[in-house]
Amino acid sequence: xxxxxxxxxxxxxxxxxxxxxxxxxxxxxxxxxxxxxxxxxxxxxxxxxxxxxxxxxxxxxxxxxxxxxxxxxxxxxxxxxxxxxxxxxxxxxxxxxxxxxxxxxxxxxxxxxxxxxxxxxxxxxxxxxxxxxxxxxxxxxxxxxxxxxxxxxxxxxxxxxxxxxxxxxxxxxxxxxxxxxxxxxxxxxxxxxxxxxxxxxxxxxxxxxxxxxxxxxxxxxxxxxxxxxxxxxxxxxxxxxxxxxxxxxxxxxxxxxxxxxxxxxxxxx
Amino acid sequence: xxxxxxxxxxxxxxxxxxxxxxxxxxxxxxxxxxxxxxxxxxxxxxxxxxxxxxxxxxxxxxxxxxxxxxxxxxxxxxxxxxxxxxxxxxxxxxxxxxxxxxxxxxxxxxxxxxxxxxxxxxxxxxxxxxxxxxxxxxxxxxxxxxxxxxxxxxxxxxxxxxxxxxxxxxxxxxxxxxxxxxxxxxxxxxxxxxxxxxxxxxxxxxxxxxxxxxxxxxxxxxxxxxxxxxxxxxxxxxxxxxxxxxxxxxxxxxxxxxxxxxxxxxxxxxxxxxxxxxxxxxxx
Amino acid sequence: xxxxxxxxxxxxxxxxxxxxxxxxxxxxxxxxxxxxxxxxxxxxxxxxxxxxxxxxxxxxxxxxxxxxxxxxxxxxxxxxxxxxxxxxxxxxxxxxxxxxxxxxxxxxxxxxxxxxxxxxxxxxxxxxxxxxxxxxxxxxxxxxxxxxxxxxxxxxxxxxxxxxxxxxxxxxxxxxxxxxxxxxxxxxxxxxxxxxxxxxxxxxxxxxxxxxxxxxxxxxxxxxxxxxxxxxxxxxxxxxxxxxxxxxxxxxxxxxxxxxxxxxxxxxxxxxxxxxxxxxxxxxxxxxxxxxxxxxxxxxxxxxxxxxxxxxxxxxxxx
Numbered sequence: 001x002x003x004x005x006x007x008x009x010x011x012x013x014x015x016x017x018x019x020x021x022x023x024x025x026x027x028x029x030x031x032x033x034x035x036x037x038x039x040x041x042x043x044x045x046x047x048x049x050x051x052x053x054x055x056x057x058x059x060x061x062x063x064x065x066x067x068x069x070x071x072x073x074x075x076x077x078x079x080x081x082x083x084x085x086x087x088x089x090x091x092x093x094x095x096x097x098x099x100x101x102x103x104x105x106x107x108x109x110x111x112x113x114x115x116x117x118x119x120x121x122x123x124x125x126x127x128x129x130x131x132x133x134x135x136x137x138x139x140x141x142x143x144x145x146x147x148x149x150x151x152x153x154x155x156x157x158x159x160x161x162x163x164x165x166x167x168x169x170x171x172x173x174x175x176x177x178x179x180x181x182x183x184x185x186x187x188x189x190x191x192x193x194x195x196x197x198x199x200x201x202x203x204x205x206x207x208x209x210x211x212x213x214x215x216x217x218x219x220x221x222x223x224x225x226x227x228x229x230x231x232x233x234x235x236x237x238x239x240x241x242x243x244x245x246x247x248x249x250x251x252x253x254x255x256x257x258x259x260x261x262x263x264x265x266x267x268x269x
Numbered sequence: 270x271x272x273x274x275x276x277x278x279x280x281x282x283x284x285x286x287x288x289x290x291x292x293x294x295x296x297x298x299x300x301x302x303x304x305x306x307x308x309x310x311x312x313x314x315x316x317x318x319x320x321x322x323x324x325x326x327x328x329x330x331x332x333x334x335x336x337x338x339x340x341x342x343x344x345x346x347x348x349x350x351x352x353x354x355x356x357x358x359x360x361x362x363x364x365x366x367x368x369x370x371x372x373x374x375x376x377x378x379x380x381x382x383x384x385x386x387x388x389x390x391x392x393x394x395x396x397x398x399x400x401x402x403x404x405x406x407x408x409x410x411x412x413x414x415x416x417x418x419x420x421x422x423x424x425x426x427x428x429x430x431x432x433x434x435x436x437x438x439x440x441x442x443x444x445x446x447x448x449x450x451x452x453x454x455x456x457x458x459x460x461x462x463x464x465x466x467x468x469x470x471x472x473x474x475x476x477x478x479x480x481x482x483x484x485x486x487x488x489x490x491x492x493x494x495x496x497x498x499x500x501x502x503x504x505x506x507x508x509x510x511x512x513x514x515x516x517x518x519x520x521x522x523x524x525x526x527x528x529x530x531x532x533x534x535x536x537x538x539x540x541x542x543x544x545x546x547x548x549x550x551x552x553x
Numbered sequence: 554x555x556x557x558x559x560x561x562x563x564x565x566x567x568x569x570x571x572x573x574x575x576x577x578x579x580x581x582x583x584x585x586x587x588x589x590x591x592x593x594x595x596x597x598x599x600x601x602x603x604x605x606x607x608x609x610x611x612x613x614x615x616x617x618x619x620x621x622x623x624x625x626x627x628x629x630x631x632x633x634x635x636x637x638x639x640x641x642x643x644x645x646x647x648x649x650x651x652x653x654x655x656x657x658x659x660x661x662x663x664x665x666x667x668x669x670x671x672x673x674x675x676x677x678x679x680x681x682x683x684x685x686x687x688x689x690x691x692x693x694x695x696x697x698x699x700x701x702x703x704x705x706x707x708x709x710x711x712x713x714x715x716x717x718x719x720x721x722x723x724x725x726x727x728x729x730x731x732x733x734x735x736x737x738x739x740x741x742x743x744x745x746x747x748x749x750x751x752x753x754x755x756x757x758x759x760x761x762x763x764x765x766x767x768x769x770x771x772x773x774x775x776x777x778x779x780x781x782x783x784x785x786x787x788x789x790x791x792x793x794x795x796x797x798x799x800x801x802x803x804x805x806x807x808x809x810x811x812x813x814x815x816x817x818x819x820x821x822x823x824x825x826x827x828x829x830x831x832x833x834x835x836x837x838x839x840x841x842x843x844x845x846x847x848x849x850x851x852x853x854x855x856x857x858x859x860x861x862x863x864x865x866x867x868x869x870x871x872x
Binding site for chain 3 (some may be wrong): 060061062084085086087088089090092093094096099100101102103104105106109110113114116117161165
């Protein structure tokens with residue numbers, strides 16, 4: 001399958017034009033111009049300090065408007081950051097790598113909070129929360145207190161909450177990083193299923209190249225606050241590009257399966 | 270029938286409210302010759318007891334925690350400390366006259382008692398000379414004008430004698446510190462009731478130039494003013510004895526009973542006279 | 554399931570409330586009080602304890618959600634102190650302890666201090682100890698200024714102020730108590746309308762924002778409401794601490810942290826806890842009385858340390 005035919009099937013959900021974020025007088029990230037496609041997972045990859053999280057926070061509207069560069073908008077709409085908060089929550093959901101709750105809240109209640117921006121009754125919200133927990137295999141945790149969960153469980157619960165929020169674009173910041181390896185595969189598969197079942201898109205910041213390579217549809221490579229490459233995973237994750245990102249190593253790529261997804265091995269020189 | 274009962278019950282509540290209010294106010298009307306007296310400070314309790322005499326003492330039905338003289342008052346119901354009496358306890362005694370002091374009791378508490386219809390007389394003794402006046406005023410309140418006039422006149426006479434005696438000795442008057450607090454040291458300054466007491470007793474306060482009533486000088490400042498004698502008003506018997514007089518080195522100290530001196534009541538003249546006699550020994 | 558637990562919680566709260574009411578109206582220095590005495594002293598005092606207790610507990614609940622910090626409450630954050638300062642400074646030179654005259658300046662003072670604290674929280678973050686320390690400092694500044702003003706304005710008012718600053722329900726009047734109750738109920742309802750937003754805030758400010766809550770507008774509203782509550786409570790009964798800390802903490806243990814449930818239950822428990830504390834204060838050294846704030850502090854301060862120790866322990870293990 002050529003890239004062109006794939007893209008023709010994908011519908012553009014939102015677009016980034018020259019997007020960036022200032023930190024003080026320096027740009028933490030700038031010049032990112034890409035499109036977010038419906039039903040696709042976009043992996044954002046790059047070394048520490050390359051601007052991955054800054055980009056995500058810029059998209060989520062968590063940074064002050066005056067620091068933001070460029071324009072992130074859904075088709076026919078204004079810049080997302082300028083939308084009213086409640087409306088923005090229908091467009092983008094943000095899942096941080098860590099969350100702490102200092103108060104006793106049950107997992108079910110915590111997940112049901114995701115329905116805030118949807119006009120649901122509390123019964124409907126609870127139903128949606130139960131469904132999300134079930135789809136992630138977390139039903140047994142429903143009555144537990146959020147404070148008693150492990151880091152990985154907490155991340156899965158945060159994903160369930162995002163599923164209840166049901167925004168068009170899901171922004172994940174290392175949201176699977178603390179899970180067990182087998183659990184990561186399960187949740188990533190859930191994510192693929194979830195993103196395809198509706199008019200949704202995922203932007204997934206990750207450190208785990210292989211996990212991203214195995215489950216993402218597209219990849220955005222960042223280096224020192226700038227865009228190195230963006231496109232289909234198989235086309236973007238190349239030895240040459242990876243060498244730009246991580247200059248102190250050597251990569252060996254093995255392509256497998258019908259989609260020619262790369263498996264990456266890293267050697268230290 | 271049932272409905273009628275409910276209707277009746279419906280207006281019982283407001284009527285109770287009105288009745289309640291009027292009952293509290295009932296004492297207002299029985300103006301003269303009060304028979305249920307509550308004293309909110311020890312000084313007024315003592316003056317009232319002095320005026321009422323032995324036969325009249327049962328008319329005092331409640332006192333503040335500190336009142337301990339005459340002895341019979343020790344058995345009376347207590348209504349809390351004078352600086353913050355328990356208003357419900359006061360009103361619960363159903364007094365027809367409450368005696369309060371201007372300086373000791375909280376004005377807002379007096380006001381509150383009045384607002385629920387309790388008759389309150391406030392006695393002010395800003396000066397030693399106000400004491401006979403206080404007697405006369407309480408005499409009027411208690412319906413004992415004649416007794417009060419006799420006692421007030423006697424007090425005035427005694428004050429005149431004390432003053433005359435002190436004036437006679439004025440050239441030889443000792444330089445005095447009247448100490449009323451220990452940690453920190455609190456002394457009597459140039460103003461207020463105790464400063465006046467000291468001057469009537471013939472003592473020359475070394476802190477007379479200080480405009481405050483009760484300054485807190487350092488120990489060094491006390492010694493620097495070179496007093497002839499330090500008068501110590503003992504508030505707490507037990508503690509003072511353990512401290513002894515040696516704390517002021519070579520300066521002699523003289524112990525004075527606090528209750529008599531600090532309560533503007535019947536014991537005050539006795540206290541001043543004792544003070545005068547005591548100071549006599551330190552005259553130049 | 555949730556409904557049945559709810560019913561049980563409410564049954565328990567109401568039972569205790571009735572017991573507390575019985576104590577509040579039944580305990581006093583007079584053994585066989587007539588109705589007039591009860592109407593004039595015990596009823597206003599009981600109603601005021603209910604109103605102030607509920608108000609402080611609701612204020613504590615809201616502040617804890619606002620700052621995502623379970624150690625927050627009007628007293629430890631110095632907002633009570635601000636209300637006291639406002640009440641004293643703006644009530645003029647005569648220290649007139651009448652509810653109506655003090656409530657509005659009390660509100661102004663509480664609002665000032667709460668806004669200051671909100672500003673501090675933007676810089677220090679709200680979850681750690683920095684906010685609490687700032688609150689303690691604000692509290693000290695407020696109390697000292699109150700003491701200074703008292704000493705300047707009216708030396709004889711100092712004694713009165715001492716009790717007021719320690720939290721004192723003995724000067725309750727029927728009208729003031731009723732007004733406090735009504736105000737607390739109204740603000741409590743207004744906060745309950747915001748309960749889903751407050752719930753979202755439990756996850757942290759950014760998470761709440763991501764869920765669609767505008768945290769800045771919510772914070773402004775909560776600060777406004779809390780200031781009304783604290784202004785009313787402090788001007789009526791002085792500075793009573795720790796009710797706002799202990800009660801929400803305790804109620805959360807069985808009701809969870811969702812505010813639609815937490816706010817009304819906290820209000821009821823706050824009301825009955827302060828009422829019982831006041832009964833103890835009335836009785837323990839009778840016929841003298843302790844300020845109710847002394848009793849709540851004796852119980853509440855150790856609880857504060859206990860919660861703080863538990864939190865630090867968890868943070869230590871996590872880090």
